[in-house]
Amino acid sequence: MDGVLFHGETPLPGAAAFLRRIATLPHLFVTNNPIRTPAEVAARLASMGLGRPRPKQILTSAEATARWLARERPGFRYYAVGAAGLDAALRQHGVPDAGQADFVVVGEGPGLDFETLTTGINLVLKRGARLVVTNPDTSVDDSRDGAHRILPGGGALVAPFAAACGVSPVVIGKPEPALFQMACERLGLPAQACVMVGDRPDTDIAGALRAGMRAALVRTGRFAPEAPWPADIPPPHWDVPDLGSLLRAWQHLLG
Numbered sequence: 001m002d003g004v005l006f007h008g009e010t011p012l013p014g015a016a017a018f019l020r021r022i023a024t025l026p027h028l029f030v031t032n033n034p035i036r037t038p039a040e041v042a043a044r045l046a047s048m049g050l051g052r053p054r055p056k057q058i059l060t061s062a063e064a065t066a067r068w069l070a071r072e073r074p075g076f077r078y079y080a081v082g083a084a085g086l087d088a089a090l091r092q093h094g095v096p097d098a099g100q101a102d103f104v105v106v107g108e109g110p111g112l113d114f115e116t117l118t119t120g121i122n123l124v125l126k127r128g129a130r131l132v133v134t135n136p137d138t139s140v141d142d143s144r145d146g147a148h149r150i151l152p153g154g155g156a157l158v159a160p161f162a163a164a165c166g167v168s169p170v171v172i173g174k175p176e177p178a179l180f181q182m183a184c185e186r187l188g189l190p191a192q193a194c195v196m197v198g199d200r201p202d203t204d205i206a207g208a209l210r211a212g213m214r215a216a217l218v219r220t221g222r223f224a225p226e227a228p229w230p231a232d233i234p235p236p237h238w239d240v241p242d243l244g245s246l247l248r249a250w251q252h253l254l255g
């Protein structure tokens with residue numbers, strides 16, 4: 001969403017028109033951000049004039065993590081380190097239990113300190129809990145209150161747990177396949193029938209192509225209009241300046 005539909009609190013030109021044009025097609029909004037709940041994300045899009053999505057149309061990495069854990073171990077017990085949205089998502093499927101957790105789940109937002117790190121590494125090293133992180137981003141942009149800041153992402157916050165335990169975490173968010181696969185499942189479509197529209201080659205595009213989806217890059221976010229395509233990532237099916245250009249490229253498909 002960020003870098004595709006909006007920047008901070010500002011909708012990008014053409015985003016509202018794009019959403020109106022695809023309104024009758026099955027679509028979801030997918031985000032690596034585990035902090036806001038789907039209802040909060042839906043309300044935020046509506047407040048920016050970006051349609052009226054239902055919470056069911058929002059898939060966050062926190063929700064995908066909760067579903068993945070429930071498949072691995074129904075009724076799982078967990079210890080969460082991260083913002084309130086992560087705990088709210090995990091509670092839908094699991095039981096918080098700092099003493100007997102099956103999983104130590106790390107997400108973005110406040111929560112990491114000496115105590116939570118100590119609890120987490122003891123669960124992993126002494127109880128055999130698995131270390132899981134909602135998303136691998138090392139840093140993320142934050143523009144609440146109008147001021148731009150860079151915040152540590154899930155990848156940075158899980159790093160001290162991984163270092164202390166000598167294990168690699170299970171990663172749910174983009175570019176790993178779990179979030180993409182869950183999105184296609186929720187749409188009820190095979191991956192080949194879905195297009196991922198994103199602004200980052202390394203996560204949105206590389207991950208979608210690996211998951212078997214088609215991919216469209218818009219250069220309105222992290223990836224600059226003039227930047228050469230990275231040699232180590234296969235090119236997307238569409239590489240366009242913005243959503244307006246993507247609509248024009250899809251004109252013959254949309255009819």
Ligand SMILES: [Mg+2]
Pocket residue numbers: 001002003004198199200221
């Ligand atoms: Mg983005």
